[in-house]
Amino acid sequence: MGSPDKNMLLDWYRQMVLIREFEETCHRLYEEKRITGVYLHLYSGHEASGVGSMAALRKTDHVITAYRDHGIALILGMDPKAVMAEMMGKKTGSSGGKGGSMHLASKDHNFWGGYAIVGGHLPLAAGIALEARYNGKDDVTMTYVGDGATNNGYFHESLNMSAIWDLPVIWIIENNGYGMGTEVERASGQTELYRKAEAYGIKSFGRVDAQNALEVYAVASKAVEYARENGPAVIEHVTYRYRGHGVSDKQYDAREDMSAELKEWMATREPIKILRDCIEEMHGDVSEMLARHEADAKRIVAESVKFAESSELPSSRQELLRNTYVPSELVHKTAQSIGAGID
Amino acid sequence: MAARNVAMREAIRRALREEMQRDENVFVMGEEVAYWQGTHRVTRGFLEEFGERRVRDTPISEMAIGGVAVGAAMAGLRPVAEFMTINFAFLALDAIANHAAKVRYFFDGMFKVPLVYRAASGWGNQATASHSHAPEPIFAHFPGLYVGCPSNSLDAYGMLKASIRDDNPVLFTESIALYPKPSPMPDDLDEDSLIPIGKGDIKREGSDVTLVAYARGVDWALQAARNLARDGVDAEVVDLRWLRPLDMALVYDSFKKTNRCVIVEESLPMYSFGGEIAALLQENMFDYMDAPIKRVAAEDVPLPYSKEIELLALPNAQKVVDAVKEIL
Ligand SMILES: Cc1ncc(C[n+]2csc(CCOP(=O)(O)OP(=O)(O)O)c2C)c(N)n1
Numbered sequence: 018m019g020s021p022d023k024n025m026l027l028d029w030y031r032q033m034v035l036i037r038e039f040e041e042t043c044h045r046l047y048e049e050k051r052i053t054g055v056y057l058h059l060y061s062g063h064e065a066s067g068v069g070s071m072a073a074l075r076k077t078d079h080v081i082t083a084y085r086d087h088g089i090a091l092i093l094g095m096d097p098k099a100v101m102a103e104m105m106g107k108k109t110g111s112s113g114g115k116g117g118s119m120h121l122a123s124k125d126h127n128f129w130g131g132y133a134i135v136g137g138h139l140p141l142a143a144g145i146a147l148e149a150r151y152n153g154k155d156d157v158t159m160t161y162v163g164d165g166a167t168n169n170g171y172f173h174e175s176l177n178m179s180a181i182w183d184l185p186v187i188w189i190i191e192n193n194g195y196g197m198g199t200e201v202e203r204a205s206g207q208t209e210l211y212r213k214a215e216a217y218g219i220k221s222f223g224r225v226d227a228q229n230a231l232e233v234y235a236v237a238s239k240a241v242e243y244a245r246e247n248g249p250a251v252i253e254h255v256t257y258r259y260r261g262h263g264v265s266d267k268q269y270d271a272r273e274d275m276s277a278e279l280k281e282w283m284a285t286r287e288p289i290k291i292l293r294d295c296i297e298e299m300h301g302d303v304s305e306m307l308a309r310h311e312a313d314a315k316r317i318v319a320e321s322v323k324f325a326e327s328s329e330l331p332s333s334r335q336e337l338l339r340n341t342y343v344p345s346e347l348v349h350k351t352a353q354s355i356g357a358g359i360d
Numbered sequence: 361m362a363a364r365n366v367a368m369r370e371a372i373r374r375a376l377r378e379e380m381q382r383d384e385n386v387f388v389m390g391e392e393v394a395y396w397q398g399t400h401r402v403t404r405g406f407l408e409e410f411g412e413r414r415v416r417d418t419p420i421s422e423m424a425i426g427g428v429a430v431g432a433a434m435a436g437l438r439p440v441a442e443f444m445t446i447n448f449a450f451l452a453l454d455a456i457a458n459h460a461a462k463v464r465y466f467f468d469g470m471f472k473v474p475l476v477y478r479a480a481s482g483w484g485n486q487a488t489a490s491h492s493h494a495p496e497p498i499f500a501h502f503p504g505l506y507v508g509c510p511s512n513s514l515d516a517y518g519m520l521k522a523s524i525r526d527d528n529p530v531l532f533t534e535s536i537a538l539y540p541k542p543s544p545m546p547d548d549l550d551e552d553s554l555i556p557i558g559k560g561d562i563k564r565e566g567s568d569v570t571l572v573a574y575a576r577g578v579d580w581a582l583q584a585a586r587n588l589a590r591d592g593v594d595a596e597v598v599d600l601r602w603l604r605p606l607d608m609a610l611v612y613d614s615f616k617k618t619n620r621c622v623i624v625e626e627s628l629p630m631y632s633f634g635g636e637i638a639a640l641l642q643e644n645m646f647d648y649m650d651a652p653i654k655r656v657a658a659e660d661v662p663l664p665y666s667k668e669i670e671l672l673a674l675p676n677a678q679k680v681v682d683a684v685k686e687i688l
């Protein structure tokens with residue numbers, strides 16, 4: 018893949034402002050109790066990490082991530098209405114309201130979902146990639162994993178297995194400096210996180226400034242190409258979370274060192290501004306186009322909120338129980354679970 | 361005796377803190393227990409008071425949290441290892457079930473494993489399926505491990521202290537829903553007021569039906585008992601407090617009086633606490649039984665995010681009242 022052309026860059030801008038608008042809206046709706054629950058992990062600040070790397074994929078490739086999944090869903094082209102409805106637990110949500118913020122997925126987009134147990138999705142990623150290897154397809158599985166998750170057994174077992182079986186996974190470690198309130202330096206003996214993958218013999222593409230979508234794209238393109246032909250690859254994305262760990266983690270707001278650090282990142286390494294500057298440098302004044310994308314993002318997100326709020330909540334026992342099991346002819350007719358599986 | 365209302369979170373913090381002051385070998389480890397002051401604020405102030413040696417943040421490494429505690433305990437320390445929530449203790453199930461619970465047995469008494477695993481438990485608030493478990497009975501399945509599940513502040517205080525001082529491994533669960541709940545603690549509480557491991561408690565006396573519960577189920581049972589009282593039904597509430605060992609003598613005494621029983625739990629219904637208690641009652645109290653034993657538990661389904669169907673799945677006081685009315 019060559020360097021991105023003007024249209025591609027403008028489209029990245031569109032994606033990034035859409036994510037930012039969506040996430041900041043979620044944050045506001047949560048404060049207003051229009052989105053409820055305890056978990057809502059926002060992708061604000063991370064935009065270039067997802068946008069730049071997924072731009073290196075083709076339609077048949079696969080994507081999987083953890084609970085910080087809204088941005089990933091939007092980049093893949095999931096309908097913001099269905100995503101917002103999922104935030105509100107509505108029937109029209111992408112998972113019918115069953116999954117919520119942490120469990121977005123879309124089969125149509127080869128998005129295998131967001132997962133809430135730290136590291137839990139990593140072996141799934143290897144399994145999805147195994148299918149491609151097994152059936153001789155050259156599709157890759159792009160897998161996002163946090164810095165904190167690299168200290169979990171799931172990470173090590175999955176990476177090692179991907180190496181010995183040459184599975185086409187691109188392990189993208191999104192290093193945003195923290196797992197909840199713990200700095201990378203206090204959680205990981207090896208602080209250059211891509212080196213953990215190197216230890217398993219995985220091809221490393223090193224560390225990337227993930228606030229710069231162009232740099233992310235350049236490296237991801239090489240890693241994808243490598244993985245398609247050979248086997249697993251690793252990239253460490255250095256990024257930052259703008260809204261703390263998640264909405265219910267108020268202690269984050271109390272730490273002065275963290276809020277000073279956040280200001281610094283926003284002032285000097287803001288991903289949307291960096292992209293904008295790059296586009297202008299390469300293609301001159303595009304402010305009209307950018308303004309249009311910004312206005313569109315506002316309109317699209319506002320419509321998604323309207324749609325979500327006017328949708329119904331699932332409320333019946335039948336909806337509660339549905340999809341615990343695949344309905345099957347192979348199950349003895351009179352065998353019973355107490356409740357689950359009654360359709 | 362003068363008493364003051366104290367949130368369960370505060371009672372647990374106080375018990376833990378006093379035990380750390382009392383015994384230099386007691387230390388805490390877990391995710392976010394030190395610098396972030398504890399995800400549930402239980403260990404607030406501990407880092408400042410006890411320092412990094414005794415208040416240890418861990419990486420997100422549950423398997424190691426579970427197993428490091430076993431090794432440290434075998435070697436003579438008295439770890440109190442925290443799982444941020446009990447959902448994550450599933451990752452450590454092997455260390456808990458195969459090592460904490462069995463090391464003493466398979467070396468025929470050579471070692472002891474004086475550790476406590478603390479874990480925040482329960483469901484609600486749209487935490488979603490993988491973060492919505494009250495799986496205490498799973499852990500109570502394994503001989504060699506004790507399981508304590510307090511329902512109020514005073515119990516939590518005395519139970520945690522006994523758990524820390526005992527030389528056996530204990531899984532101590534703390535209902536997230538009960539953390540902020542105030543209940544009375546006497547002002548002149550003795551630092552050595554322990555609640556014996558395996559001792560249940562009658563939380564309300566009554567003569568018409570026995571409600572057996574633990575942890576958050578006790579709240580639903582007590583609320584149901586108050587509602588039933590308005591209809592002239594006098595329910596006795598037995599809080600077992602520990603799932604292992606099990607104070608069945610207390611249940612039997614109550615049952616001999618009431619001859620009817622409803623079992624209340626937050627957990628799932630199949631292969632459950634309710635199933636265990638019901639089986640023991642029919643084996644041992646058959647002659648006293650005037651009606652089928654009823655069980656109130658969560659719906660047999662993973663918990664959804666969406667709030668109305670989430671509430672449908674949860675047990676509550678009304679479901680307890682309905683179950684009692686079916687057997688009166
Ligand atoms: C097995 C497990 N342990 C603990 C948690 C609680 N938890 C949720 S997210 C998180 C931090 C993860 O940090 P990181 O991997 O860096 O991802 P980030 O949130 O920064 O994107 C923790 C400890 C969990 N969900 N699962």
Ligand SMILES: [Mg+2]
Pocket residue numbers: 163164165191192193194195196197
């Ligand atoms: Mg992180």
